[in-house]
Amino acid sequence: METATYTNPIRSHDVPDPDAIALSGGGYALVASSFERRPGLPLWYSDDLVDWVPAGFAGGYALALHESGGVWAPSIREHDGRLWITWADPDRGVFAVDAPTLGGPWSGPRLLLAGPGPIDPCPFWDDDGRTWIVHGWARSRAGFANRLDVVEVDRQLTHALSAPRVLIDGDAIEGCTVLEGPKLYRRGAELWLFAPAGGVETGWQYAFRAPSLDGPWEGRIVLEQGSTAVNGPHQGAWVIGQNGEEWFLHFQHTPAHGRILHLQPLAWGEDGWPHLGAAVDGGPPEPVSEWRRPTSAPPAAVPPTSSIGQWHARGADPTEIVVSFEAERIQLVAGGCLARPLDARSQRIEITLSAGNGKFSLLGERARTLRIADGRVTVSDGGGESESGVVAALPARVGAEFDCDRARFLVSGEPLGGWFALAPSQWTGVEFAIAACGPERAVFERLSVVLS
16 A cells, blocks of 8 residues: 655655656656766656656766766756757756667767856757757856856757857846756746756745746746755756646755755646645645655556666776676676765665675765775775774675764674764765775675665
8 A cells, every 4th residue: 555645855865956757658757967977867767756766877978077077957858759868067068868768778978059158958849849958057167157048959959059048037036046957848828947046055946937938037936945944945847747746856955965855746826826845735835844645657668777776886887897786796896986875864884795805985075985905904084094903804794884964884783983974075965885996806795774
């Protein structure tokens, strides 16, 4: 029997800049930013918008030269029987890929709009047959921001047909700052654009409407923190679900665990404006902590899966470093490192190093690492290794335990060293990782993640 309600956040680990759609073939698809991670463009699949499973990666493999480059704020759409994803590398421009299904095969990335500067692109195929990209701007690259532009492109998302023009100028809206992350839709005779403003940590969500791209546009705030603990709330997606139910997915920035995923109900008021979150039941436009669970949609005929789940590589294509990947056993080549987002609910994570020399790490602003090589256990805080005095013969159980935003390492179930604070990187939440650090391959088995 399905649970009558769900609780936010629906995902307590890093799902940056989510966008989602209902799939014509059944179920729902979600894509998120990957920044410098490889593979890029992580994909997720769900039957009900609450429980999401990894569904592979859509591309974006090349590492950006700039440390804050990579894959920023993708959008996913279905059109002409194909799936389309656009995203921005703030240094190089807007890219696109497409595929027949969520499971691929995905095309290679192609440059659609040259950079630097444009970010957060969203494609839109209008009823008149014309195709558009709406996007924001990175002040660090363009010299300006707080503005949404639109540019006409060909239907296959290969090249621009016009120069960009201003769609909505945030500087002309009282109190508006950092307007970005646009998602453009049509509802009947009106165009609707959802966009966050005010910054990742402290902002709010706008909705804008207009009879055409030429305007006039009018907008209002439809979701903000209010009396809740959900700061932001930031960039997301309007999704029409089963039986006409409507929802809004968005993220919340957290200090250690990155951008976690929330789901809000959405309904339309008599005044023609969307009501989000508690406003659906007559409350203020703020996030809900619990709500009636969405009606499950018919699943896809062949639900997509991911061969490596949530894991991604550090500094390499996973196919170059993973010798084998099974449900309970991962074998890495020397130097190979896999990582995955740390869930804020984690109480304890442990994995067995059964062969070779290996590391268990917590990655963020700096790497905290527990290393076992030839039976010797060393620890590192990113500034150099130190002997622990512990001897661990293989197979050895290693990992960490957590207390809110701090952690300490474990060896054979016993604490090693003191507690330390978890600090994320500039763009992503803290991750845990395994790596082969010797001249030979390393084998890890029986990953255990205990959640609260």
